[in-house]
Amino acid sequence: MTRLRSAWESLELTNAPAEGPVAFGDDLRPQNLLGAYRRGLYPFPTESVEQRFLNEMLYEPEVATGRVLVLPGSRDPYSVAWCSPDPRPLILVEQVRVQRSLRRQLRNASRWTTTADACFERVVAQCREGRSERWLTDDLVAGLCRLHQLGYAHSVEVWEDGTLVGGTFGVRVGAVFSADSQFTLRSGAGKTAVVDLVRRFAEAGGTAVDVQQDGEHVRLLGARPVPRARYVELLRAPHRGTALSTATLPAGRLAD
Template sequence: MRLYRLSPDSLRFPPPTSALHDPNGLLAFGGDLSPERLLTAYHMGIFPWYSPGDAILWWSPDPRAVLYPEEFHISRSLKRFFRRSPFRVTLNQAFAEVIAACAERGMAGTWIGPEVELAYRRLHALGQAHSVEVWQGDELVGGMYGVSQGALFCGESMFSRRDNASKAALLTFCRFFRQQGGKLIDCQVLNSHTASLGAREIPRRDYLTLLSQLQPLTLAPDCWQPQTLSAVSVDSDPDRCE
């Protein structure tokens, strides 16, 4: 297998199955972050991930990390926290602020540079990228953003400025997404944080099959309109808890 250089004159990607094993999932480099190229990539199960200043790298790892919304895991301590949570959660009310906060969250090696911010803000303006915001009073304290693909949501990044704020974003979004007809959240690569919340790995071939099945499905009307989702509450929550 070899690493493909993308042509600036074509939106064509190599098949995800041709990605390298080491590093896992690296498929191609080059191209740009135009809305057309990004949407072509997500449609094929491919996403960009690279350090600012470097060539754009495109990935499709095997296995793939996913979260079924009904499998979101709430520990007893997290459930206790949410019972007295001060948070309010909204949808698509501060996309630019959320992606900027993800970029500046202070973690070494963050991949979200100005070029990436601009690209996903363009996708948001086209109704393809969405944000979840967590507020404490009038202060933005957490959130997440990603790209919609029918009944599948490709999560990109999240941030917290208060304890459990990003977990509040994901929990509330999981419930909302299920209610709207959503079936699966793509977490890309498993880490300890997403694993603790119920994400798991599946073979890339299974992910690509699910992607093709879920892309044509439509969610409830006005699903992505800016709105308040809820205050975080777990008292009537059917999700599993230990």
């Protein structure tokens, strides 16, 4: 993808809010998406007219002071919030944890295998299935699928006898992988996908997997809060990695 000057290059995160949006703008084209991920942001669109109105009402004062940016050229800016939490929850690849219960399950899951990039669009579709507040809008899905075609976005799949039962996806920026979402159709399958992603990313020379939003479920996998400034440093660091392995592998290996 040709690198053009991005609107994100004018964004200064030093005084940006630690919670909630740091910017608004409705451009979900792949180039703008990639520019945002490279600067440490991720999109949170809404399809709700009420939520758009609420975004404008709540954040208008911070937009007026310049603390929250509205991207130029947006026709419906408050339909997409861009977030960059401070601190940011990261799983360092050498510190990923497999809970005892998941380890037991994996040792007995002889019918489970994992892959990468086998069916990116299906994984994204499953991640938004049945969600009433659907942040994975059609425009965002189109942008992410294009990033996948260009080699920036990736998925990990968990299979049971050839049936897709879990998965995760996200965007790779150098030594960091920003994991956007996951789904589970069998108990433990979503966590298995995340652990498998971390293992594959480590083998490809990655440093950390960003899970975007902190919580007990990601803490159990080894996620720890990192200051936003440090996270941005990791994104900008020179990196020479290899491609993510797409081999079909037994899920049981993750218990070791």
